[in-house]
Amino acid sequence: MTPTPRVKTFRIDGRDVVGREDQTVLEVARENDIRIPTLCHLDGLTDIGACRMCLVEVQGWGRLVPSCVTKPEEGMVVVSQSERLARYRRTILEFLFSERNHVCAVCVSNGHCELQDLAEEVGMTHVRVPYRYPGLAVDASHGRFVADHNRCILCARCVRVCGEVEGAHTWDVSGRGIQSLVITDLAAPWGESDTCTGCGKCVQVCPTGALTEKGHSVAEMSKRRQFLPYLATMREGRR
Amino acid sequence: MTPDELREAAQIELAAQARYTQKVSVCTAAGCASCGGVQVKEAIQRQVAEEGLKEQCLVRSVGCMGLCSAGPLVAVEPDGTLYHHVAPDHAPEIVRGLDLALPVKDLVCPTDQPFFARQHKIVLENCGRIDPDKLPEAIAAGGYEGLAQALTTRSPAEVIHEVTVSGLRGRGGGGYPTGIKWTTVAKAFAAEKYVICNGDEGDPGAFMDRALLESDPHRVLEGMTIAAYAVGASRGYMYVRAEYPLAVTRLKSAIRQAERAGLLGKNICGTPFSFDVDIRLGAGAFVCGEETALIASVEGRRGAPRPRPPYPAESGLWGAPTLINNVETFGNIPSIIRKGGDWYASMGTEKSKGTKVFALAGCIRNTGLIEVPMGITLREIVFDIGGGVPEGREFKAIQTGGPSGGCIPEHLLDTPVDYESLHELGSIMGSGGMIVMDDSASMVETARFFMEFSMAESCGKCVPCRVGTAHLYDLLDKFARGDATPADLALLEELCDVVKNTSLCGLGISAPNPVLSTLRFFRHEYEEKLKAVTA
Numbered sequence: 001m002t003p004t005p006r007v008k009t010f011r012i013d014g015r016d017v018v019g020r021e022d023q024t025v026l027e028v029a030r031e032n033d034i035r036i037p038t039l040c041h042l043d044g045l046t047d048i049g050a051c052r053m054c055l056v057e058v059q060g061w062g063r064l065v066p067s068c069v070t071k072p073e074e075g076m077v078v079v080s081q082s083e084r085l086a087r088y089r090r091t092i093l094e095f096l097f098s099e100r101n102h103v104c105a106v107c108v109s110n111g112h113c114e115l116q117d118l119a120e121e122v123g124m125t126h127v128r129v130p131y132r133y134p135g136l137a138v139d140a141s142h143g144r145f146v147a148d149h150n151r152c153i154l155c156a157r158c159v160r161v162c163g164e165v166e167g168a169h170t171w172d173v174s175g176r177g178i179q180s181l182v183i184t185d186l187a188a189p190w191g192e193s194d195t196c197t198g199c200g201k202c203v204q205v206c207p208t209g210a211l212t213e214k215g216h217s218v219a220e221m222s223k224r225r226q227f228l229p230y231l232a233t234m235r236e237g238r239r
Numbered sequence: 240m241t242p243d244e245l246r247e248a249a250q251i252e253l254a255a256q257a258r259y260t261q262k263v264s265v266c267t268a269a270g271c272a273s274c275g276g277v278q279v280k281e282a283i284q285r286q287v288a289e290e291g292l293k294e295q296c297l298v299r300s301v302g303c304m305g306l307c308s309a310g311p312l313v314a315v316e317p318d319g320t321l322y323h324h325v326a327p328d329h330a331p332e333i334v335r336g337l338d339l340a341l342p343v344k345d346l347v348c349p350t351d352q353p354f355f356a357r358q359h360k361i362v363l364e365n366c367g368r369i370d371p372d373k374l375p376e377a378i379a380a381g382g383y384e385g386l387a388q389a390l391t392t393r394s395p396a397e398v399i400h401e402v403t404v405s406g407l408r409g410r411g412g413g414g415y416p417t418g419i420k421w422t423t424v425a426k427a428f429a430a431e432k433y434v435i436c437n438g439d440e441g442d443p444g445a446f447m448d449r450a451l452l453e454s455d456p457h458r459v460l461e462g463m464t465i466a467a468y469a470v471g472a473s474r475g476y477m478y479v480r481a482e483y484p485l486a487v488t489r490l491k492s493a494i495r496q497a498e499r500a501g502l503l504g505k506n507i508c509g510t511p512f513s514f515d516v517d518i519r520l521g522a523g524a525f526v527c528g529e530e531t532a533l534i535a536s537v538e539g540r541r542g543a544p545r546p547r548p549p550y551p552a553e554s555g556l557w558g559a560p561t562l563i564n565n566v567e568t569f570g571n572i573p574s575i576i577r578k579g580g581d582w583y584a585s586m587g588t589e590k591s592k593g594t595k596v597f598a599l600a601g602c603i604r605n606t607g608l609i610e611v612p613m614g615i616t617l618r619e620i621v622f623d624i625g626g627g628v629p630e631g632r633e634f635k636a637i638q639t640g641g642p643s644g645g646c647i648p649e650h651l652l653d654t655p656v657d658y659e660s661l662h663e664l665g666s667i668m669g670s671g672g673m674i675v676m677d678d679s680a681s682m683v684e685t686a687r688f689f690m691e692f693s694m695a696e697s698c699g700k701c702v703p704c705r706v707g708t709a710h711l712y713d714l715l716d717k718f719a720r721g722d723a724t725p726a727d728l729a730l731l732e733e734l735c736d737v738v739k740n741t742s743l744c745g746l747g748i749s750a751p752n753p754v755l756s757t758l759r760f761f762r763h764e765y766e767e768k769l770k771a772v773t774a
Contacts, residue, residue: 177705
C-alpha cells in the first residue's frame with residue numbers, strides 16, 4: 001500500500017503554487033502557465049534531466065536543479081527566470097547548435113523544430129563557439145523513415161519512447177561523450193533492424209529533423225504528437 | 240569461525256611463523272611485479288632451497304611496501320633490513336647475507352628516512368606485512384577481529400555510533416561523513432538493502448585502491464561486512480575496474496577463503512548475520528566511479544549517471560537503499576571498530592579526521608604509496624616524505640584530485656591537507672592522487688591533458704559536459720598552440736562557468752577545475768601564449 005501523496009505549497013517566480021509531492025516542479029509550473037524551456041522532457045516519458053534547459057534556482061540550495069526531476073517541497077522558493085539562467089540556457093543551445101550540423105535552411109523540419117523554437121524563445125541569435133562540423137552519416141535504409149545524425153541532439157526521446165512505450169528497445173545510445181550516437185539494434189542499419197516494429201513513435205517524438213518520414217522536402221516535416229496525452233494518461237494509470 | 244576460533248587461528252598461525260628464524264618478504268603487488276618482483280621471489284626461493292635453508296627461512300609474497308620507485312623491494316625479518324632495486328641475480332648474495340646476518344650493503348634501503356618515519360599507517364598497516372593470498376596471515380595480523388567484535392558484542396546502532404564518533408569522511412574524494420551515510424541507509428525501510436564497494440579508481444596517477452586491494456583484500460571485505468551488519472544489508476558488490484587484474488584475482492581468492500572460514504557468507508562468526516559479496520568488473524569507463532553510474536553498471540545497464548536526489552541511500556541498486564563507500568573508507572572501518580571512534584578522531588584536523596592514503600607520482604624522488612595524518616602540510620608530503628623533485632629541477636606545482644582537482648603552486652605548499660583547505664584552493668582532496676610537476680611543466684598543457692581526459696570520459700548524457708568539455712579542450716589546444724586571442728580567454732572562463740554550474744554529475748561539475756585552478760595561480764602562462772599571437 002503506497003501512502004497517499006501529500007500536497008505542498010511553494011513559490012515559483014513569486015507566485016504561490018500548489019503541487020502534489022509526486023509531481024515535479026516543471027509539471028506544477030506548466031499547470032500555472034509558467035513557461036520553463038525543455039528539450040529532453042516529454043509528457044509520458046521518464047525524465048532524465050539531460051538537456052539542462054529546465055534548470056531552475058531554488059533559494060537556499062547551492063546548485064541549480066533540473067525542474068523536470070525535482071519534487072515540490074513545502075515552502076521552497078523556485079526561480080525559473082533570471083539573467084543567469086537565461087545566459088546558461090543560451091549557452092547550452094549554442095553548444096547544441098555547434099555540436100552537429102543544424103542547418104535550418106535546408107532541414108525538412110525547418111519551422112517545426114523544437115531546437116529552433118527554443119533558440120528563438122531564449123534569444124540565441126548567434127553561436128560564439130566554433131561549429132564542430134562532424135561528418136555524420138544519414139541512415140535512409142528504412143523503408144519509411146530516415147535517421148539524420150547531423151540533426152540529432154541526443155535527447156534520447158526516441159530511446160525512451162521505443163523502450164518504455166513501444167517496448168521494442170530498438171534505439172539506444174552507443175559510444176560516449178562527444179562521440180555518442182543513437183543506434184538501432186547493435187548499430188545495424190535501421191532498415192535491417194530485427195526489433196523495429198515500424199511504429200514511427202520515435203519519429204513523432206523527435207524534437208528536430210533527426211528522425212523524419214521519407215517523402216518530405218524542406219520545412220514539410222511536422223510531427224504528429226496527438227498520441228502523447230494518451231500516453232501520459234496511460235502512464236498515470238500505471239503509477 | 241567464532242571469535243574464540245578466530246583467536247585460536249591467529250595463535251596457530253603465529254606459532255607456525257615462529258618456527259622460522261628468518262622471513263624474507265618480497266613485494267609482488269603491481270608496482271614491484273612490473274619490474275620483476277615475482278622473478279625475484281622465485282630466485283630467492285630457489286636459492287634458499289639450494290642452500291638447504293627451507294626449514295628456517297620463509298620466503299613469501301607480500302603486498303605494497305610503499306616505495307614503488309625503488310622496487311622490487313625485499314624485506315628481511317627479524318633484522319628489519321629492506322633491500323631495494325633487487326634483481327633475481329642478487330638472490331645468492333641476499334641469501335648468503337641471511338646466513339651471516341650481514342646485509343648486502345649495496346642494496347640496503349634505509350628505513351629511517353622520512354619517507355617511512357613520517358608516515359602513520361592505519362589502512363595500510365598490513366600492506367607489505369602479510370601475504371594477501373593467505374587468510375591465516377591476515378587473521379594473525381588482527382584481521383576480522385573488528386568484525387567478530389562488532390557481530391558478537393555490539394548492536395548495529397552501536398557500530399554506526401562508533402563510525403560517527405570517528406569523524407571518518409568518504410575517502411573517494413567527496414568527503415561525505417561516513418556515519419551520516421550509514422545512518423541514512425540503516426534508517427531506510429526496505430526488505431533488501433545493498434552495500435557496494437567502489438573500486439573504480441580512475442584518476443590518472445592514482446593507485447591507492449589498487450594497492451590496498453592487492454595487498455590486504457581481507458581488510459576491505461571486513462570493512463564491507465561490518466557496514467552490511469550496521470545498515471542491515473545481506474548482499475554486497477565489489478566494483479573493481481578490469482584494468483586491475485591482480486587485485487581482482489586476490490579479491491576472488493580472499494572472498495573464497497573468507498567464505499570457507501565462515502567470515503563471509505552464511506552465519507558469519509557463528510551469528511545469524513549473513514552477507515554475500517560478488518565482484519563486478521568495470522569495463523573501463525571513468526564515469527562509473529560516480530555512484531549512480533556505478534549502480535547502473537552493476538545492474539547491467541549503460542554506465543551513465545542520473546540526477547540525484549533520490550540518493551542511493553534512499554533508492555540505489557534495483558531501487559533498494561544502497562550504501563556505497565570507497566575501498567579506502569572501508570579499509571578504515573576494522574581499525575575504528577577495534578580501537579574505537581575516539582581513537583580515530585584524535586588524529587587529523589577539526590573537520591578531517593584520521594589518516595589519508597596518497598599516491599605520489601610525477602617529478603618526485605620517492606614515487607609511491609603513503610599514508611599520512613590529515614592536516615600534514617603539502618610541503619611535508621612533497622619535500623620530506625617525497626624527497627622533493629629530482630636534482631637540477633625546481634618544484635612548480637602539485638596536482639591533487641586528478642581531473643576533478645587543481646594545481647597548487649609553491650607558495651601555498653604550507654596548506655594543511657584536509658577537505659576544506661584544499662577546496663578553498665580550488666582543488667579537492669580527491670581519492671588521493673598527487674602529481675608533482677617541476678618547472679619544465681606547462682600549466683596550459685596540464686589543463687589540456689586533464690580536459691582531454693574529461694572529454695573522452697564524459698558519458699555524453701548531459702549537454703554541457705558532452706559538448707562543453709569538447710569546446711574547452713579545443714580552446715585549450717588553441718592556447719597550447721599559441722593561436723589564442725584575448726577573446727578566447729574570456730570565452731574559456733565563461734564556458735568553465737557554464738559547464739561547472741549546469742552539468743548533471745560530478746564529472747562535468749568538476750571538469751573545469753584543472754583549468755580554473757591553473758587560471759587562478761598561473762594566469763600569466765595563458766597570457767604569455769596570447770602575446771605570441773599579438774606580437
